[in-house]
């Protein structure tokens with residue numbers, strides 16, 4: 001589904017990612033792990049078109065070079081960004097509608113209702129401003145909004161960040177469900193154990209380079225990665 005090769009990502013004069021290869025097969029969940037500052041968010045920004053990058057990114061075989069953020073969104077790339085950037089002053093329903101803004105098919109209302117019944121708490125609060133939701137509810141809303149564009153691939157940036165353990169469990173249960181429903185997912189996470197559990201394949205990024213990659217079974221519960229993920233090696 002997504003094929004990345006020789007990707008370098010730049011923030012002004014700073015090269016944050018130094019030439020990585022990564023692939024996300026259709027219907028799989030790929031986890032991108034690494035310590036703070038490793039270049040995970042930069043990689044997602046290069047895919048969505050919000051950071052300057054060189055190298056090749058292909059979606060379903062089509063090179064994304066020259067496509068802006070909107071073109072890429074229309075092509076099927078959707079992101080649930082870090083920090084749950086909901087529209088706090090819009091209602092839950094309006095937030096979901098924003099996710100479907102580029103759709104022209106007649107199924108938008110039905111899909112929104114489906115999400116509202118999948119998460120009854122969002123259904124109950126459909127007419128309330130999204131800023132009144134808890135962190136976990138906002139995360140569910142962020143993911144549902146990203147999915148309402150009917151993407152080919154869903155990018156998730158740190159979906160468990162700042163959430164209570166019980167809520168983190170619910171977020172990962174949703175990711176697991178989406179994977180079983182056939183969604184293609186690229187998951188950036190600090191919570192290595194949970195990410196490895198849900199992923200088919202894992203990449204570890206450190207200082208802008210892939211230091212390790214392989215099927216998730218090779219990573220066990222993630223405890224072997226402690227040094228690589230904290231940047232401290234014994």
Ligand SMILES: Nc1ncnc2c1ncn2[C@@H]1O[C@H](COP(=O)(O)OP(=O)(O)OP(=O)(O)O)[C@@H](O)[C@H]1O
Pocket residue numbers: 011012014016034035036037038039040041042043
């Ligand atoms: N907008 C920016 N301007 C300048 N430098 C940036 C910018 N965004 C990221 N960087 C730098 O690029 C490097 C990679 O950052 P990035 O946010 O991609 O890492 P990350 O792995 O996602 O870490 P985190 O978990 O902290 O978000 C870091 O050195 C960071 O300081």
